[in-house]
Amino acid sequence: MSKNTIIMFSEDLDRAMASMIIANGAMAMGNDVTIFFTFWGLNLLRKKRKVKVKKSFMDKMFGMMMPRGASKTKLSKMNMGGIGTFMMKITMKKKKVQTLQELMSDAKDMGAKFIACTMSMDIMGIQKEELLDDIEYAGVATYLGEADKGTINLFI
Amino acid sequence: MSKNTIIMFSEDLDRAMASMIIANGAMAMGNDVTIFFTFWGLNLLRKKRKVKVKKSFMDKMFGMMMPRGASKTKLSKMNMGGIGTFMMKITMKKKKVQTLQELMSDAKDMGAKFIACTMSMDIMGIQKEELLDDIEYAGVATYLGEADKGTINLFI
Amino acid sequence: MSKNTIIMFSEDLDRAMASMIIANGAMAMGNDVTIFFTFWGLNLLRKKRKVKVKKSFMDKMFGMMMPRGASKTKLSKMNMGGIGTFMMKITMKKKKVQTLQELMSDAKDMGAKFIACTMSMDIMGIQKEELLDDIEYAGVATYLGEADKGTINLFI
Numbered sequence: 001m002s003k004n005t006i007i008m009f010s011e012d013l014d015r016a017m018a019s020m021i022i023a024n025g026a027m028a029m030g031n032d033v034t035i036f037f038t039f040w041g042l043n044l045l046r047k048k049r050k051v052k053v054k055k056s057f058m059d060k061m062f063g064m065m066m067p068r069g070a071s072k073t074k075l076s077k078m079n080m081g082g083i084g085t086f087m088m089k090i091t092m093k094k095k096k097v098q099t100l101q102e103l104m105s106d107a108k109d110m111g112a113k114f115i116a117c118t119m120s121m122d123i124m125g126i127q128k129e130e131l132l133d134d135i136e137y138a139g140v141a142t143y144l145g146e147a148d149k150g151t152i153n154l155f156i
Numbered sequence: 157m158s159k160n161t162i163i164m165f166s167e168d169l170d171r172a173m174a175s176m177i178i179a180n181g182a183m184a185m186g187n188d189v190t191i192f193f194t195f196w197g198l199n200l201l202r203k204k205r206k207v208k209v210k211k212s213f214m215d216k217m218f219g220m221m222m223p224r225g226a227s228k229t230k231l232s233k234m235n236m237g238g239i240g241t242f243m244m245k246i247t248m249k250k251k252k253v254q255t256l257q258e259l260m261s262d263a264k265d266m267g268a269k270f271i272a273c274t275m276s277m278d279i280m281g282i283q284k285e286e287l288l289d290d291i292e293y294a295g296v297a298t299y300l301g302e303a304d305k306g307t308i309n310l311f312i
Numbered sequence: 313m314s315k316n317t318i319i320m321f322s323e324d325l326d327r328a329m330a331s332m333i334i335a336n337g338a339m340a341m342g343n344d345v346t347i348f349f350t351f352w353g354l355n356l357l358r359k360k361r362k363v364k365v366k367k368s369f370m371d372k373m374f375g376m377m378m379p380r381g382a383s384k385t386k387l388s389k390m391n392m393g394g395i396g397t398f399m400m401k402i403t404m405k406k407k408k409v410q411t412l413q414e415l416m417s418d419a420k421d422m423g424a425k426f427i428a429c430t431m432s433m434d435i436m437g438i439q440k441e442e443l444l445d446d447i448e449y450a451g452v453a454t455y456l457g458e459a460d461k462g463t464i465n466l467f468i
Binding site (some may be wrong): 062 | 316323327330334337343396399407464467
Binding site (some may be wrong): 184 | 319323350351352368370371373374377378404431434435437451452453455456457459460461462465466
């Protein structure tokens with residue numbers, strides 16, 4: 001059984017989809033997949049609803065400006081003030097392509113390990129209560145330990 | 157003989173050049189190289205001329221807004237409405253650096269395998285007739301099979 | 313002892329920090345780390361002060377428009393004309409997170425190998441005198457040689 005790791009650095013809809021399609025493909029082939037969410041990628045793990053937590057002014061500001069969860073992310077290109085992302089979502093629905101939320105939930109169901117980078121959480125002022133349940137928390141050493149045994153290690 | 161894989165996710169001139177320089181270097185060293193073109197990266201494989209195919213309204217719109225082939229891509233930074241990309245191309249020509257089209261054609265000649273991601277083609281409404289001849293078509297499972305044996309696997 | 317390589321293609325503050333945090337973590341675990349700075353990533357190696365060298369008009373223009381060193385780079389997202397980057401730096405200081413310059417200098421002290429891509433230097437008109445001392449110079453073949461033995465190879 002191969003081990004595969006992905007550093008999910010970006011929050012973009014297109015990059016996150018690519019990441020999850022690779023992860024789910026790998027799981028389907030029987031591989032062991034770990035996705036390490038860091039920096040902007042952490043936003044993919046945020047709960048959709050606002051969670052009340054104590055924060056500094058700066059952390060509140062960052063929190064407000066960043067997307068809350070997979071359903072709020074935009075395309076990295078052709079977003080055009082939201083129009084491009086909206087059009088892409090409609091066309092994906094018509095073509096019966098899974099949404100990013102569905103891809104992420106499938107990944108979890110198939111057993112992919114989601115790890116939130118604790119150092120990035122600190123920098124961006126994101127707290128555990130704000131992130132999806134049923135994920136793990138760790139730092140770069142954990143990532144390196146897994147990736148060292150990985151046959152495929154991607155930074156997305 | 158090592159195997160190397162690249163997921164060509166971006167369409168940017170600079171990223172595509174980096175990708176092809178790595179690929180051609182690897183081929184020159186006798187490695188076996190597979191480049192998997194997905195999402196925006198698919199645009200690098202589009203034919204320069206418009207190809208008549210039946211498309212939905214939405215797919216036509218996407219097709220119009222996305223660059224048609226390697227000669228139409230822009231820098232990811234300092235594009236400045238095209239001026240930066242134009243300046244970069246002039247300076248590259250003066251310094252006798254290969255163009256992206258030349259790099260891609262060299263890669264093919266040396267035997268690099270170009271694979272267009274069929275799932276992305278479906279999402280973006282791109283059809284086989286619109287892409288360069290002499291490429292292969294496959295999905296994520298094919299990529300994973302190759303990358304699992306790869307010594308170098310990059311996501312660009 | 314594992315070997316790890318990073319292609320530092322981007323110049324963005326966030327991506328460069330991710331890169332250095334991974335590199336320093338890997339060094340701390342006893343791994344051997346090589347970072348190959350190419351394209352925009354070269355700007356991270358530029359000296360802060362202007363260095364007098366003979367350049368063509370075009371090379372001078374590029375040189376002026378690109379950031380000079382790690383202290384001048386911006387966030388890839390939420391830069392907002394510099395405000396977002398400034399806010400991020402303040403919040404990082406308050407949280408006692410190392411600056412990018414400190415992370416880079418730690419990486420060097422711990423023995424990470426910094427290689428400037430000579431082909432990119434040529435394209436972007438950057439000369440050795442303009443880059444930090446105590447780095448190495450090489451092309452893609454050197455990168456491929458190292459990455460071929462690497463357990464973790466990332467493109468950032």
